[in-house]
Amino acid sequence: MRAVLEVVDLEVRRDGRPVLDRLSLAVAPGEVVAVLGPNGAGKSTLLETVGGMLPAASGRVRVAGRVATVLQTPGLASRSVRANVDLAQAWFGVPRRQRRGRTEAALLALRADHLARRPAAALSGGERRRVHLARGVAVGADLLLLDEPFAGLDAETSRELVADTATTLREAASAVLVVLHDRADAWALADRVLVMMAGRIVADGAPDALMKAPPSAEIARFLGYDGEVRIGDDVVLTRPAHVRLDPGGELEGAVRSVVRLEDGARVEVATPRGTLFALHPDADLAPGEAVRVALVGGVRFPVAPGAGR
Amino acid sequence: MTFLWQGLQQAWHLIATRDPYLWGLVDVTLRVCALSTGIAILVGIPIGLGIGLGRFRGRGVLVTLANAGLGLPPVIVGIVLAVLMFPQAPLGRFHLLFTLRGVYIAQTALAVPIIIALTISAVSDIAPGLIAQARAFGARRHRIALLALREARVGVMAAIIAAVGSGLSEVGAIAIVGGNAEYSTQTLATAALERVGAGRYADGIAIGILLIGLVLIVTALLTVLQFAGGQRRVGRSS
Missing domain, CATH: 2.40.50.140 (Nucleic acid-binding proteins)
Incomplete structure (x- = not known):
């Protein structure tokens, strides 16, 4: 089956310093792939490059279809929740007649339908995250990229949102690549986990298999072998x-x-x-x-x- | 206090008698203000959005220049433009000096930097991540510009109000370029200056009172628009 995302020997530099180092990966249709790694490993850079926001120094990124990125900061327009989700689809180029139905479905999937008429400025942190994710779900991209979608939430709110997102992501796009900070979130969401260190993928596998047999002591320690x-x-x-x-x-x-x-x-x-x-x-x-x-x-x-x- | 009282009486008299000279001044003042602000909006807002939203080398220099434009001394702008409009100067063949067209140009030159600088400032206050998120969803430039304009509408309206205020009350550049000719290039502000220069303080105060009234009415209308627009747009998408 043809990969939705194929990255070959990707190199990215920031201020002349290599951040991604000959990185290769492929994401198959239907996969939800979590990217874990310590700070500075290059996770967000990978997402930005795949999302077309950052140029590659060398290598190749191929996406079969269209890609949408849900950034870490949930920047919402000063309008209603429904208008915000509609607006994201307008940016993505979804035809006007399809937007309202998609908005309602996305808000329902993320249990934010009761917020539809509320002004974005009146939302709590957790509600903003839900609406932010709903925008990503509503656009219907072939490849959906999520950058730390649960950052800054308290434990209980994060747990609830992870549970709702886990069931929604598989229907949101052909494939999903999600950068996460919390290992537990990766285990809840992903079919496959990538561990990045120093700009390279150092581990790649199903969550349980990776946890049972980490490929190196360094990766084991990162995965919580304390x-x-x-x-x-x-x-x-x-x-x-x-x-x-x-x-x-x-x-x-x-x-x-x-x-x-x-x-x-x-x-x-x-x-x-x-x-x-x-x-x-x-x-x-x-x-x-x-x-x-x-x-x-x-x-x-x-x-x-x-x-x- | 006598001058002030006389000024108030004369202002009332000018209004009550529908003095043609006064209404001529009001007409010129409003035309100068409307045309210069209109052109400044058309030119300045796209430039302000371009600089405010842009991510390019030299952006900081442009922001600094735009902010410096806010402090342009009108008299200097007037002198430079007048020199450029002299018959032998580059703009001489257009016969702009001491004409209303020249006044429009002078006031536009003052209004454009106001709109640019305050639009840049307004755009920088947009919610963190919103513009980046629009780009990440593939929004085209015109949609990003429209989004920024809507999000920064209160600040952009403040820029327009500032330009309107300048257009109504500007003296230096307009008097130099226009020559302050009665029934031709004279505005309320330059007429008040002329009366005071001639020692006719009560006349100057009367025209000044009318000018302040006009500024209050126009800015009040724009302020209503500035905040009412935001309320109406909640719930709509582009």
């Missing part, structure tokens, strides 16, 4: 779900810190082989308390040459 112990000639990286406080566990250690959570506590355990983090149902542990730890998962990588113990 525990690290050295066993033999390997380093074992763990997520809290891989670590259990167990009197029969194979590693001995001492509690270094306890952070209370709504459902228990996040416990940092210092062992002679490294530091691990575990979720514990009770916050009844105290710093300095001796514990034993069992590893029930994690990923193993050879120790990098020259790394100390």
